[in-house]
Amino acid sequence: MKDDRQIIEPSILAGFMELLPEDQILFDSMINTIKKTYESYGFIPLDTPVIEKSEVLLAKSGGETAKQVYRFNKGDNDLSLRFDLTVPLARYVAQHYGQLTFPFRRYHIGKVYRGEKPQRGRFREFYQCDIDIVGNGNLSVINDAEIVSIIYSTFKALGFGDFTIMINNRKLLNGFFDSVGVDNRLDVMRVIDKIDKVGEAVIAKELLELGLTQVAVDSILELTRLTGTPDEILQQLGKWSIDNASFAEGLNELNQVCQYLNAFKVPQANFALNLKIARGLDYYTGTVYETFLNDYQSLGSVCSGGRYDDLASSYTKQKLPGVGISIGFTRLFYKLREAGIIGGTGRCTPTKLLLIPMQDTMAYTLEIATEIRSKGINVEVYMNEGKMGKKFSYADKLGIPYTAAVGSNEMENGVLNLKDMKSGEQMELTIDEIIRKLCQ
């Protein structure tokens, strides 16, 4: 019989990621590490709809963000897919204000959507892993230090190598700019942001072109030159005795954050004050964070965030200050995998033990499997017919660490020949002994 069915080429859209089992298992285990770390600090899980009302979701958005949003109609509804997890948080907190306990500490790990031009390592659907602490009216600056501690614990647990959490403060920057007579902060910050790439001379020239005085340019360059330990930088900034309330408040906050970081036992090697951080200048109002992998700076910041005065001003008149961070995990995973920093685990299944029945031992094998499984061990029975070689090769390909062929001898004696697939070592063990061994 001629098979003339029409076959549609199976494929997914550009800019979307899906993984083969080995990478999926690694991806999930890392997401789980993030989740566990967030929970260890008492953050509450949250899940919100991927689709929201456009008028609600896009209340504040314009320009580039709005263009990237997946927006469409269904019936009479104007719908949009969420483009981050912060706007849904703001909506959620405003909507359920009366039923939440503050400070509200939530984490949210979920997919967000941005219709960017697809390019290598940029995704249109990607996971964000967010935490935020939202206060009701006020929120202690100690939370700003705790966020650094959480970033530290998370990246320590993920094990991507050495990393540095860069800390800055918007109030300090704003006050500094005020004190030298700069009012076009955004333009100035955009220039400063390039300093490590293009050098001081170019920056100086561009700042003058923006209309800054030579004195202001010199002061700004002096600020960007500040290096050293947090203590050294804070001391230096204190000595400048700049007479500006915002600067003083920002400096005080930075001082407190650094002081509490000692209590949180965040090692000095893992954080730094960096007065050049331009991140979220139009959004954050106090402490800001960026995180860099020391051996992989080109990746840019892998975990960023900051303090904001008023989370949900679009949805409520309640003042809800907050501080939070986000990890764009899909891109991070893709880039580290591509660079060979992670991956190649060989584990393509959660199965720990594959039982292979021989002759007429299937029913007995299923019984043992049920028993072992009831002790919390992931166990699989090979059920299809076939040659023994093919069955062991199945375990090999999936990276199952242990196998045991179950013949009539084993059945009669209540033992199994457990094979360590890596070392090739074989041990005759009772079912109980196997359970004890694999529970480790």
Next chain:
Amino acid sequence: MKDDRQIIEPSILAGFMELLPEDQILFDSMINTIKKTYESYGFIPLDTPVIEKSEVLLAKSGGETAKQVYRFNKGDNDLSLRFDLTVPLARYVAQHYGQLTFPFRRYHIGKVYRGEKPQRGRFREFYQCDIDIVGNGNLSVINDAEIVSIIYSTFKALGFGDFTIMINNRKLLNGFFDSVGVDNRLDVMRVIDKIDKVGEAVIAKELLELGLTQVAVDSILELTRLTGTPDEILQQLGKWSIDNASFAEGLNELNQVCQYLNAFKVPQANFALNLKIARGLDYYTGTVYETFLNDYQSLGSVCSGGRYDDLASSYTKQKLPGVGISIGFTRLFYKLREAGIIGGTGRCTPTKLLLIPMQDTMAYTLEIATEIRSKGINVEVYMNEGKMGKKFSYADKLGIPYTAAVGSNEMENGVLNLKDMKSGEQMELTIDEIIRKLCQ
């Protein structure tokens, strides 16, 4: 200053569910139970894009399904949100065929989208929790029994009370209909499906109206009247000695499934043969399953699925038989919560211990918290200023099981006064003793 900002009413779309922390934590823990159970049988996690190409996703769909799909354009792309996890699985397996190891056992827990008319307990965005075993060319019927064992383990672990897994076989039904001269099977099954609601007389009348002979109607009614243990029903069916290959094959498969269920140790009380199950008549080709909560039959089947001959025929000429099930978890959770069968745990946070610093013990408290947290215990420090009563009330509202106020005495002596928030009991313990106690 007058606050005349425009406030947008924070709300979500009808037919979408989001939960407050207490329910979210419960929801997540149940999803985690399902995940752990699926993994204990060696199923591999899978995650696919929520958005797919319409031409790929809708290759086979027409009618009602197509109408419900969220479909839209972005740039030149015709996009659709997935409406189940089976079509994406078929596409995935066909697309990555050469890189997968068969039988391919995957689970997938994720959101799907259907633009149904919203009504109480029906959702447009909902979680499905699926497993499928996909063979390459063939797949042993033992897998069909294993699926029952997985349903059993999952619902046992979820603890929603007694449940019954109903099993039927399409081949047996088809063969039976053939043997009594019925060719409009779909129409006949749609009538039979109502038998428990409307009774035999109505069914008989409607079947005659469909053009069936009286003999055929009598035979069909005899089939639907079959009750008893699986063994009794199988024996009865065997005695009928119907001379039809499909019937014989179906009967043989049912026999094997029941036989292996004993090996899997699925209790007799939890499964039954039910020859009236009409589920997926146009989709499944062998064993079919439906699962009912004994004390909550009105909910309908809470876990359904079956065997199909050819999973990915739209995308590949490879023959890929499979067997699988799906739990529509969002609706199930909503209904059981509404009925008061689950919920009311009082746990609104993963935090196990809240430390409350007094006087000048904040830095010390943060240090202890870091130490306790490093042992895998979820611990939170209350950081905002305020009265002690408010701080304990925070723990109360969130359902944090243990608190400890940290004063200068405690700091000097290296102890904490651990308070069990439920019993009110207080114990003076060292940090190590607290760690040991809370690790339990």
